[in-house]
Structure formats: structure tokens, C-alpha cells
Amino acid sequence: MASALAVLIVIVFTIVGLLLPRSDTGAVFRTSDQVAMILLGVLLAGATMLWAVPRVRADADGIRVRNVLTSRRFAWREVLAVSFPDGAAFARLELPDDEYYTVMAVQAVDGWRAVTAVRALRALHRQAWRDGQE
Known part of the structure; x- marks a missing residue:
């Protein structure tokens, strides 16, 4: 677009x-x-x-989020949750101290692709937390 x-x-x-x-x-x-x-x-x-620049790359260790002008990497232990609040335009990473970081690469207008992306990010997050507790 x-x-x-x-x-x-x-x-x-x-x-x-x-x-x-x-x-x-x-x-x-x-x-x-x-x-x-x-x-x-x-x-x-x-x-x-x-x-067209926003991108998200995630693996077992963490997630790198590149938005329009900024880029940041988080270890999964820094992320409390991956959320997509009702009515929000973008997904976000819930961080400690009531902070969050917008994930502009996952947009509501992407429909089912956004749902799939959030589910995949949540699975990586959940697995990283499980592995960290063992």
C-alpha cells in the first residue's frame, strides 16, 4: 500500500x-x-x-522490533506478554512498569495474518518462559 x-x-x-x-x-x-x-x-x-519499513524478527532468545524510525531488541525475559488490545491498530509488547512497545509490523488491517503472527509470537514467548524456569 x-x-x-x-x-x-x-x-x-x-x-x-x-x-x-x-x-x-x-x-x-x-x-x-x-x-x-x-x-x-x-x-x-x-x-x-x-x-513499509516495520519488521519483527523473533526466535527462542528474543524479539527484534523495527518500527518506522526506531529499532529495539528485547530478550523474552524482558517481555511480560504479547498483546493486541481490542481496537488497537498494532500489536504490542507488554513490559515491566506498565510500559509497552508497539509492534507496527503486526497491524489490525492484516486480518488473519496479524492473528497468526501474534499467536506465533505468544508461542515463542511462552516457550522461552518455560525454558527459563527449568
Whole structure:
């Protein structure tokens, strides 16, 4: 979805940039204005692509969560639970002291894939806690 939106933004800004000199507003647009409009579209498309960056990788030792601008690794012993509260857009890791860390890679709009991902994360979490108590 982010890719499609990014392409649409570049197309729209390119069309607007190319049509600038034909405006009847009385303003004078030069080639530099057209280039700036197209570059602005490319920058906004790049910012839109940041939403395609979130990722989660988990194994028996812990979980690494990469969100839009941040990345963090947790050992399973640091995580109290993996939850997906009703009405929430993203899953989250419940941490000590009433804190939580959002897992943007697991989104409510993903439907059954989100359910499968949360179940798999919960199974890894549960297994790590069992192994740690033995």
C-alpha cells in the first residue's frame, strides 16, 4: 500500500509540476519551480515509504522490533506478554512498569495474518518462559 501511494504521489506532483507554467493565476512559474514541485513529490513519496519499513524478527532468545524510525531488541525475559488490545491498530509488547512497545509490523488491517503472527509470537514467548524456569 505504501508503494502504491508513493507512486501516486510522484505522478501527481510530476503532473502538477509540468502544468505549473500553464496556470492562469497570474503567478510566474519558472523551470526551477517545476523541478522543485517534482522533487517535493519524490521527498513525500520517500517519507511514505517509511511505512513499509516495520519488521519483527523473533526466535527462542528474543524479539527484534523495527518500527518506522526506531529499532529495539528485547530478550523474552524482558517481555511480560504479547498483546493486541481490542481496537488497537498494532500489536504490542507488554513490559515491566506498565510500559509497552508497539509492534507496527503486526497491524489490525492484516486480518488473519496479524492473528497468526501474534499467536506465533505468544508461542515463542511462552516457550522461552518455560525454558527459563527449568
